[in-house]
Amino acid sequence: MKKQKLVIIGNGMAGMRTIEELLDRAPDLYDITVFGDEPYGNYNRILLSPVLAGEKTVDEIMLNDESWYSDNDITLRHGEGKRVVEIRRNRKVVITNDGSEEPYDRLLIATGSKPFMLPLPGADLQGVIAFRDIKDVDTMLAASKKYKSAVVIGGGLLGLEAANGLMKNGMSVTVIHLLDSLMEMQLDDAAADMLKKSLIERGLKFEMKASTKELIGKKRVETVLLDDGTRLDADLVVMAVGIRPNIELAQKAGIHCERGIVVDDTMLTFDPSVHAVGECAQHRGIAYGLVAPLFEQAKVCANHLAQKAFATYKGSTTSTKLKVTGINLFSAGDFKGNEDCEEIVLEDKKAGIYKKIILQDDKIKGAVLYGDTIDGAWYFQLMREESDVSEIRRTLMFGQSHVGDSGTGGIDIMSMSDDMEICGCNGVSKGDISYAISSKGLFTLDDVRAHTKASSSCGTCTGLVEQILMATLGSDYSASPSEKALCKCTEHSHDRVRSAITSNELKTIPDVMKFLDWKNPDGCASCRPALNYYLLCAWPMEYKDDGQSRFINERAHGNIQKDGTYSVVPRMFGGLCTADDLRAIADVSDRYSVPEMKVTGGQRIDLFGVKKEDLPDVWSDLSEAGFVSGHAYGKAMRTCKTCAGANWCRFGTKDSTGLGVKIEELSWGSWMPHKFKFAVSGCPRNCAEATIKDFGVVCVDSGYELHVGGNGGIKVRVTDFMTKVETEEEVLEWAGAFCQHYREDAHYLERTAPWIERIGLAPIKEKLEDDKVRKELYERFIISQKAAQIDPWKARTSGKLKKEFMPIKDLVS
Amino acid sequence: MTKTKNWVEIGPLKDIQPKGARIIKHVDGDIAVFRTSDDKVFALDNKCPHKGGPLSEGIVHGCRITCPLHNWVLELETGLAVAPDEGKAKTWPVKVEDDIVYVELDDDVVMVEG
Numbered sequence: 001m002k003k004q005k006l007v008i009i010g011n012g013m014a015g016m017r018t019i020e021e022l023l024d025r026a027p028d029l030y031d032i033t034v035f036g037d038e039p040y041g042n043y044n045r046i047l048l049s050p051v052l053a054g055e056k057t058v059d060e061i062m063l064n065d066e067s068w069y070s071d072n073d074i075t076l077r078h079g080e081g082k083r084v085v086e087i088r089r090n091r092k093v094v095i096t097n098d099g100s101e102e103p104y105d106r107l108l109i110a111t112g113s114k115p116f117m118l119p120l121p122g123a124d125l126q127g128v129i130a131f132r133d134i135k136d137v138d139t140m141l142a143a144s145k146k147y148k149s150a151v152v153i154g155g156g157l158l159g160l161e162a163a164n165g166l167m168k169n170g171m172s173v174t175v176i177h178l179l180d181s182l183m184e185m186q187l188d189d190a191a192a193d194m195l196k197k198s199l200i201e202r203g204l205k206f207e208m209k210a211s212t213k214e215l216i217g218k219k220r221v222e223t224v225l226l227d228d229g230t231r232l233d234a235d236l237v238v239m240a241v242g243i244r245p246n247i248e249l250a251q252k253a254g255i256h257c258e259r260g261i262v263v264d265d266t267m268l269t270f271d272p273s274v275h276a277v278g279e280c281a282q283h284r285g286i287a288y289g290l291v292a293p294l295f296e297q298a299k300v301c302a303n304h305l306a307q308k309a310f311a312t313y314k315g316s317t318t319s320t321k322l323k324v325t326g327i328n329l330f331s332a333g334d335f336k337g338n339e340d341c342e343e344i345v346l347e348d349k350k351a352g353i354y355k356k357i358i359l360q361d362d363k364i365k366g367a368v369l370y371g372d373t374i375d376g377a378w379y380f381q382l383m384r385e386e387s388d389v390s391e392i393r394r395t396l397m398f399g400q401s402h403v404g405d406s407g408t409g410g411i412d413i414m415s416m417s418d419d420m421e422i423c424g425c426n427g428v429s430k431g432d433i434s435y436a437i438s439s440k441g442l443f444t445l446d447d448v449r450a451h452t453k454a455s456s457s458c459g460t461c462t463g464l465v466e467q468i469l470m471a472t473l474g475s476d477y478s479a480s481p482s483e484k485a486l487c488k489c490t491e492h493s494h495d496r497v498r499s500a501i502t503s504n505e506l507k508t509i510p511d512v513m514k515f516l517d518w519k520n521p522d523g524c525a526s527c528r529p530a531l532n533y534y535l536l537c538a539w540p541m542e543y544k545d546d547g548q549s550r551f552i553n554e555r556a557h558g559n560i561q562k563d564g565t566y567s568v569v570p571r572m573f574g575g576l577c578t579a580d581d582l583r584a585i586a587d588v589s590d591r592y593s594v595p596e597m598k599v600t601g602g603q604r605i606d607l608f609g610v611k612k613e614d615l616p617d618v619w620s621d622l623s624e625a626g627f628v629s630g631h632a633y634g635k636a637m638r639t640c641k642t643c644a645g646a647n648w649c650r651f652g653t654k655d656s657t658g659l660g661v662k663i664e665e666l667s668w669g670s671w672m673p674h675k676f677k678f679a680v681s682g683c684p685r686n687c688a689e690a691t692i693k694d695f696g697v698v699c700v701d702s703g704y705e706l707h708v709g710g711n712g713g714i715k716v717r718v719t720d721f722m723t724k725v726e727t728e729e730e731v732l733e734w735a736g737a738f739c740q741h742y743r744e745d746a747h748y749l750e751r752t753a754p755w756i757e758r759i760g761l762a763p764i765k766e767k768l769e770d771d772k773v774r775k776e777l778y779e780r781f782i783i784s785q786k787a788a789q790i791d792p793w794k795a796r797t798s799g800k801l802k803k804e805f806m807p808i809k810d811l812v813s
Numbered sequence: 814m815t816k817t818k819n820w821v822e823i824g825p826l827k828d829i830q831p832k833g834a835r836i837i838k839h840v841d842g843d844i845a846v847f848r849t850s851d852d853k854v855f856a857l858d859n860k861c862p863h864k865g866g867p868l869s870e871g872i873v874h875g876c877r878i879t880c881p882l883h884n885w886v887l888e889l890e891t892g893l894a895v896a897p898d899e900g901k902a903k904t905w906p907v908k909v910e911d912d913i914v915y916v917e918l919d920d921d922v923v924m925v926e927g
Contacts, residue, residue: 451897456884522832522850525872525879525886548832552870552881560881564867612870808824808835808846811918 003031006305007094007104009084009249011036011076013045014278014294015110016064021302023072025519029306033102034069035094036078038133041065044441045133046291046473049323052137052165056438063441077102087253089271106273106305109250109261113243113279113289118153122215128237131162140236144169147235151175151224153212155182157322159240163204164324166236174205174232176212176224186320186331190347191354191370198327198352207232245280245287260287265312267301277301283313290318295443303491308517311491319380321373321470330376330470333366333383334358341365346397355397362390375399377466388760391720400463422468423454423461430468437472445469487526489519494747497531501538509535509546525551530748533635536671537743540784553633556805557792558615561608566615568607569632570622571668574642574660574680575603584625592618602639602677604630616802619793628791631669635749637676637739640664641689645682645699654699656682659728663697666732667739669789670781673746673755676739691719694742694752695735700724704731708738708764709756717753720761723769737768737777740784744777818906823914826854834869834878837916844905845869846914847889849876855889856907856916862887862900 006022008015011034019032036042040062047061069076081098088094093101115130117123127143129136143150144166152163155177167173181192196206207226215237216223224232245260256262256270260282267275267283277297279289288294293316303311319332337343337358346355353371357364357379364383369376378400382389389396418431436442436451448465449456455465485491492500497516506512509531513523523531528549535543547555558566570585585605589597595609610618619629631638640663643649645656660680667678679690680697690696692712696719698705703726707719722738725731741764746755756764768774796802829835829848836859837844843859845868853876859869866882876889886895892902906917 520875522874524874524877525884528872528874548830548873551872556870560867560870562864562866562882564865564870803828804830804833804835807838807843808828809821810838811821812838812840 004029004105005103006030006032006106006108007102008032008034008108008110009087009094010108010110010112010278010280011038011042011078012110012112012278013042013063013291014112014298015108016042017295017298018108018110018277018301018305019072019074021298022305025302025308026306030106031075032073033075033077033104035082035084035096035102036076037083038135039079040134041068041076043134044438046323047438048131048134048137049161049165050438051134052131052140052162053168053325054165055325058134058137060438061441084249087249087255087274089253089255089274092273104273106275108301108305109255109269109274109276109280110278111246111249111280113287114246115239116242116244117239118212118241120212120215122217122221123239125215125217126220127217127235128215128221128239131158131238131240132243136238140166140238141169143236144171148172149174149233150236150238151232151234152238152240153224154240154242155179155206155208156185156240156242157183157320159238160199161323162238162240164199164202166238167203171236172205173203174207174234176207176210176226176232178209178211180209182206183322183331186335186368187329187370188335188356188368190345191329191331191356191368194349194352194354194370195322195327195329199324202326243279243289245282247280250274250276250280258282265300265314266304266309267297267313268304275301275305284315286315288316288318290320292316292318299491308491317380317384319376321376328369328371328373330367330369330373332376332380333364335366335368337365344393344397357396359389359393362388362393364389374467377463377470385758387758388762391761422464423452423456426453426456428452428454433465433468434472437469443469443473486530487524489513489523489527490516492516494530498534498538501534507535507539507542508544509549523549529554529635533671533673533748537784540787554635556612556615557619557629557633557796558610559633563609565609565611567632568610568615568618568622569600569604569630570627571630571664572604572627573664573668574640574657576642576657576661581625581627584622584627588618588621588625591621600632600639601641602632603641604632604639606632613806616797616805620797623791623794623797627793628668629793634671635674636672637664637667637670637678640667640678640680641693642680643682643687645680649682651685652682652699653701654682654704656680656688656697656699659697659699659704659731660688662728662732663735666736666785669791670739670743670785671788672739672743673748674751676742676752678735692716693719695738697731697735702726704728706731706734706738709752709761711751711753713751715753720756722761722765733774733778734768736781737774738764740777740781741767743781743784818917818919820908820915821918823916826852826909826912826914829854829914832873834871834873836869839918843867843869844916846907846916847873847878849873849889852909853889854907854909854914856905857887857889857892858903858905860902861885862894862902863898868902 042064044061044063050056083097084094085097086095093103095101115132129139150166150171150173152159152175155175163173163175181189182196211227213227214225215221221237224234247257247261250261251257261276261280263276263281263283267277269276278294300311300313322329341358341360344357356368358366363386367379416430420430422430433454442448455462486494512531532546532549552560558568592614594607598606600606640660642657642660646652646654663678676694678695679688679693681688681690682699690698691707692710696707703724705724706722708722710719711717831850834845834847844856845859847855859867861880863885866880868878870881871878877886879886885898892904894900908915
């Protein structure tokens, strides 16, 4: 079949990102031709300010050099005579200024925006420019070598970045701003005042509430005359008063435009063969002037160009950060609020810190941070995910480090040196990450993970990496979308996949992949385990577990160690054991020359260094002695830790060990989205550390307190109190119901702590407090346990399954 | 001494699960034999170029393997790590005849077997 022709007008970030996304989805669908105005490949426009300030070079901000186009069979037309001057929709061709024609089946308009030039007398003088592209930067750099005074018209984000850059190049710079408050689109008065003060200290001059009347000069601009008669010396005038969507071509072709080219939720214009993305497009009344929304638009547009046709764009929440080194400023969402909103403000003028958060209905609507922007990414995430913050409201202003997170909170990334280690797992420094971001053109957390490995192992440093992204890219870093795709094989989110499985009765991994149009027929090591779990959870009695889609630990029922041997943990219910149990474990240890044994944090005994081929026999012997698998390797119910309790302890109020055993008998063998730990403490002294477990019971004289969502791992998180009950039966019912709700609702590999932080404790409580719903959840848990409580060890001690653990051929012995 | 090559019979294809792997014990280190979902067979040193992880224990998807230790992804055909990672695991020629898998090994290795 002959390929269709796709033509893109505009060689900027929006258009090329769309192409990258398209090639990822349908590499061979189109013959692609790109028309560009500038004589370069595609570069990262948002990093022009650091180039001007001398902190980066042009080469460092290139995203796609010219070889990228040829490598991907894309025809790039730029330079003289290759400017598109007309779109003829009736014949489906675009016409360039040298008169040649290029036909298209589909057209993508990504013409971006144009700087708005004030129609002042003298605006055509030499030395009057905008701040938009590499050429403007070159002009500014050249001027700063020859001349002394510069005037920037416009005290918005771009104007201030330009002014700062010129000042750093040795010019004396005055900023003229029409209003009496800088960056009024992003800052409230208090923050704007602090910003102005700090910029004045650095040497910038300001003319506020000032309007320019005329630019005066012979050939080159010499003086700027203001309305009030003030005259300012100016060898260079930079106009940064705003941008306008570049819609000229579309308008001339009769495509419906308002402020921008009007597109629907699929990024399609009123002509069904013509798409538009980026700053030229107007979606639901908004034409975005930032880069972050482009990435979301590009994904949606590519989805439709690739003829998958299900993604929709619903608008973006944006945040801003000024790229002036040494000034920390963050703004997001509605930072002014209205009468239905509440404000929380923290201000310390001497320390130069100002924070304001706007709340509405217990959700963050907007934020302005000055001086201390460490928590910008966190507030932004809470805002985008519309999280209920009522529970953390009292400490919200003090940042993420004050909500029970002892991980990486409270570290100021800006004050870190480049050689400071960020990712302890993979040994990646701050410098490595920021270098990779700018040199490789990375925008998202996933990009950084792929290229540097930072935050790709335990994830503790995710917040730090996002801060570095934000600091390096400024306003335009692309925060990971709140609805993330499950993995690179699909565009569907975890939730969508789960609902498709249940509502369409999909019962095998291939069925799911086919139904949801998976990109890779076999999926990958991320999605296959997730799908296997989702299917297992949805159809406990029918689904046939796919071992090949499980991580090795769950296939081998042991923990793989770095030398390829395994560690084996027999289950000891509630941590209780007998002398016979210990003897049996000791015998196994001797028989198979286990090099090391250890008592685990969950009150079990771990046998390290078991060879794969010995596993079936080790299991067989343990099984014989009455042990079942401890599931210490799985995304599963792990352990129930207990204290001595009322049987022995003089403080104990209840039989905590006995209850722990019952909980473990109820829940052992259950597959979960992630590992899951119980604990039962016999009194509030809490020796079993129940308040850092997924589900913790603290016995008190009058009953049992139930706590959920604790974690003692990567991020220490103390549990939330859920309820108090009076009997052991109630404890078991609540425990089973909580497990089942977590199993059915959380994303694969999401522990209870982040799950609760994502959806909030309130909806979980509401569900479980409803007697009917709780009993139904408990019932479903019991049903799935019938299928799950088959000892995996016993099943694998003989026959074909045992053979799997042996070499297929031994050429040594 | 120039080594001669020799096709060594490994075993029936059905003994390797689709999307699975088995290992050959070998004096120079284990070799992993993989079978993909569409019954292609590949043999690689059972050692990830990253930190020596046992590739045979990874997840097979398409003609790729994800190492179980740190999630490096290697092409089964070439043994090369998928970008942006860089590295290579040694590959061995494989053939399947009458549902029997053969791997071409150096002759002196076969001597050890005898």
